[in-house]
Amino acid sequence: MTRAETLLELDRISVAFDGFKAINELSFAIGSAELRAIIGPNGAGKTTMMDIITGKTRADSGQIKYGAHAVDLGQMSESAIAQAGIGRKFQRPTVFENQTVFENLVLALAHDRSPFSVLKYRMGRADRVRIDVLAEEVGLSDHLTRIAGELSHGQKQWLEIGMLLAQEPRLLLVDEPAAGMTPEEREHTTDILVRAAETRAVMVVEHDMEFVRRLNCRVTVLHEGSVLAEGSIDHVMQDRQVIEVYLGR
Amino acid sequence: MERTFLVRNPSILIFIGVLAVVTLGATLLSEGLGVGLLSTSFIKTLGKTLCLCLAALALDLVWGYCGILSLGHFAFFGLGGYMIGMWLMYARTEEIVSASLANAPLPATPLEIREAIGTQIFGVVGGSDIPMMWSFADSLVLQLLLVLLIPGLLAFVFGWLAFRSRVTGVYLSILTQAMTLALSLYLFQNDSGLRGNNGLSGLQNLPGADDIPQALISVWFLWASAVSLAMVYIISTWLMSGKFGSAIRAIRDDENRLRYLGYSVEGYKLVVFVFSAVITAIAGALYYPQAGIVNPAEMAPIASIYLVVWVAIGGRGRLYGAVIGAAFVSLVSSWFTGGQVPDLNLGFYTVKWVDWWLVLLGFGFVLVTLYAPKGLGGLVDMLVRRKEA
Ligand SMILES: Nc1ncnc2c1ncn2[C@@H]1O[C@H](COP(=O)(O)OP(=O)(O)O)[C@@H](O)[C@H]1O
Numbered sequence: 001m002t003r004a005e006t007l008l009e010l011d012r013i014s015v016a017f018d019g020f021k022a023i024n025e026l027s028f029a030i031g032s033a034e035l036r037a038i039i040g041p042n043g044a045g046k047t048t049m050m051d052i053i054t055g056k057t058r059a060d061s062g063q064i065k066y067g068a069h070a071v072d073l074g075q076m077s078e079s080a081i082a083q084a085g086i087g088r089k090f091q092r093p094t095v096f097e098n099q100t101v102f103e104n105l106v107l108a109l110a111h112d113r114s115p116f117s118v119l120k121y122r123m124g125r126a127d128r129v130r131i132d133v134l135a136e137e138v139g140l141s142d143h144l145t146r147i148a149g150e151l152s153h154g155q156k157q158w159l160e161i162g163m164l165l166a167q168e169p170r171l172l173l174v175d176e177p178a179a180g181m182t183p184e185e186r187e188h189t190t191d192i193l194v195r196a197a198e199t200r201a202v203m204v205v206e207h208d209m210e211f212v213r214r215l216n217c218r219v220t221v222l223h224e225g226s227v228l229a230e231g232s233i234d235h236v237m238q239d240r241q242v243i244e245v246y247l248g249r
Numbered sequence: 250m251e252r253t254f255l256v257r258n259p260s261i262l263i264f265i266g267v268l269a270v271v272t273l274g275a276t277l278l279s280e281g282l283g284v285g286l287l288s289t290s291f292i293k294t295l296g297k298t299l300c301l302c303l304a305a306l307a308l309d310l311v312w313g314y315c316g317i318l319s320l321g322h323f324a325f326f327g328l329g330g331y332m333i334g335m336w337l338m339y340a341r342t343e344e345i346v347s348a349s350l351a352n353a354p355l356p357a358t359p360l361e362i363r364e365a366i367g368t369q370i371f372g373v374v375g376g377s378d379i380p381m382m383w384s385f386a387d388s389l390v391l392q393l394l395l396v397l398l399i400p401g402l403l404a405f406v407f408g409w410l411a412f413r414s415r416v417t418g419v420y421l422s423i424l425t426q427a428m429t430l431a432l433s434l435y436l437f438q439n440d441s442g443l444r445g446n447n448g449l450s451g452l453q454n455l456p457g458a459d460d461i462p463q464a465l466i467s468v469w470f471l472w473a474s475a476v477s478l479a480m481v482y483i484i485s486t487w488l489m490s491g492k493f494g495s496a497i498r499a500i501r502d503d504e505n506r507l508r509y510l511g512y513s514v515e516g517y518k519l520v521v522f523v524f525s526a527v528i529t530a531i532a533g534a535l536y537y538p539q540a541g542i543v544n545p546a547e548m549a550p551i552a553s554i555y556l557v558v559w560v561a562i563g564g565r566g567r568l569y570g571a572v573i574g575a576a577f578v579s580l581v582s583s584w585f586t587g588g589q590v591p592d593l594n595l596g597f598y599t600v601k602w603v604d605w606w607l608v609l610l611g612f613g614f615v616l617v618t619l620y621a622p623k624g625l626g627g628l629v630d631m632l633v634r635r636k637e638a
């Protein structure tokens with residue numbers, strides 16, 4: 001991958017929590033229109049990796065370069081990183097529980113986020129249509145006026161995915177989206193992610209191998225904070241080290 | 250569009266209706282413009298209560314909506330009072346001094362007048378020089394601007410430092426409390442330039458209004474307070490009902506999540522905090538001319554805590570809740586502490602309400618917190634919902 005095609009590059013990132021190295025010299029790159037699955041056993045550092053990209057956790061060493069100008073995300077605030085086009089779905093679905101589905105989606109729509117332009121914001125037809133389309137896509141059309149806190153776990157997952165799409169990010173980080181979903185919903189989720197990845201970069205963390213297989217994309221295996229293997233799903237599943245990590249202990 | 254705004258927020262019409270009835274009714278019963286059934290001091294109490302409601306509304310914006318529990322809002326309230334008080338006191342003293350010097354054989358020079366004013370105002374703290382900060386005190390317009398600017402600036406600097414360092418929760422509350430305490434202690438000093446513990450007094454006498462009776466002035470202030478409260482209520486409802494309000498409530502519920510949506514939470518907090526401080530300052534600037542005196546004790550930490558208790562009892566996160574709480578508790582409080590409530594004789598002990606009122610209030614606060622976290626405003630919600638069902 002040349003620099004021009006690379007959207008995000010992690011260069012020898014390390015993070016320690018109280019001396020425990022959760023991320024260890026991790027290097028990783030993803031293209032600007034690529035779907036990538038991240039797998040690895042519990043505690044491998046998958047969520048922490050997303051924390052570092054989104055500015056929630058700061059790397060102890062290493063660099064994170066983003067975009068054509070290779071800006072260093074390590075120097076930016078969480079909100080600046082999000083404004084630069086990185087959207088995230090959390091492992092535990094986090095939506096604004098006291099607000100309606102509609103309000104949650106409006107907050108996420110890709111518009112200027114400065115206080116005074118939000119103050120002046122008036123919802124136009126285009127946004128109205130956009131929200132209807134998004135709600136349709138995530139199956140919440142009939143729930144727009146409901147308070148998000150009343151939704152089921154699965155519906156909250158969907159709402160968060162809807163919010164993620166509403167942001168129109170250049171890079172989507174999706175942490176275990178299939179948790180709490182029915183098989184049909186999982187299938188639908190893979191469709192959405194595959195389609196999203198046609199025009200942007202999508203990183204998906206998932207345990208469910210069937211799910212990953214359906215994504216039909218390059219897979220990165222994380223273990224003890226570094227990349228253990230990378231390639232097609234069949235390739236990595238035949239890797240001796242990967243088998244050891246997954247089946248070994 | 251205006252219609253849909255009102256349709257979506259019916260509380261505005263009800264609120265303004267009730268406020269108008271109370272204000273109009275009080276006016277018709279007043280000594281100043283009506284039949285004289287209500288004493289001037291009662292009209293002043295009513296006007297002051299509306300100012301406290303306004304401050305409670307402002308606190309609700311930061312606490313109930315944005316989740317910032319400010320325990321220092323009376324710093325802004327008091328500062329607003331001081332800023333308008335400076336003009337009231339200076340202009341009024343100037344009038345008196347000029348009048349008395351006019352009888353002297355030689356016409357007084359501006360310098361002599363200035364010195365006489367200085368002695369009049371600062372004699373109590375052993376000075377006669379007019380401090381720098383009184384430079385604009387002869388101009389009503391400039392002092393009115395300072396009512397907005399000084400508390401706004403204090404809120405801006407405080408908020409900028411605190412929010413940028415991501416101080417939240419209890420720590421932020423303690424900082425706000427420290428802010429008002431520090432300001433109060435500073436103003437207690439005689440050389441603070443604001444007459445130390447004497448504060449500014451005689452504020453009920455409007456310069457140039459010598460022949461207008463207090464009975465009439467009190468009605469003016471009642472109306473000014475009511476109109477301000479109504480206007481701020483409408484503006485706040487508008488602010489909190491749109492996307493901006495949605496972002497503010499999102500900060501209260503999960504500010505980190507909002508950051509990952511790309512919102513700079515600090516900027517929003519700062520806007521709301523400064524707005525709230527300025528509203529509180531306006532409330533103070535209307536309150537103290539009705540109270541007649543503002544002194545540093547007004548900014549003691551306990552005052553801001555009372556404000557929080559009112560909002561909690563009224564129900565935070567709903568604007569009418571804050572107003573109901575402030576009106577109800579402060580009126581009941583002045584009733585109890587005014588000694589009008591008959592003592593309760595238990596045989597072995599006599600409950601004097603002047604002393605026991607605080608205990609009752611504290612008890613009420615605990616009860617509301619435990620059993621009715623939505624406060625009195627929550628009862629209104631329940632009634633409305635029952636009617637709809
Ligand atoms: N904030 C934190 N403080 C201390 N330890 C943490 C923190 N976040 C993650 N860890 C540890 O780092 C390791 C990686 O965690 P995580 O990234 O959540 O793993 P995964 O998402 O791959 O299951 C785990 O051992 C976890 O306990």
Ligand SMILES: [Mg+2]
Nearest residue numbers: 046047048091
């Ligand atoms: Mg995880």
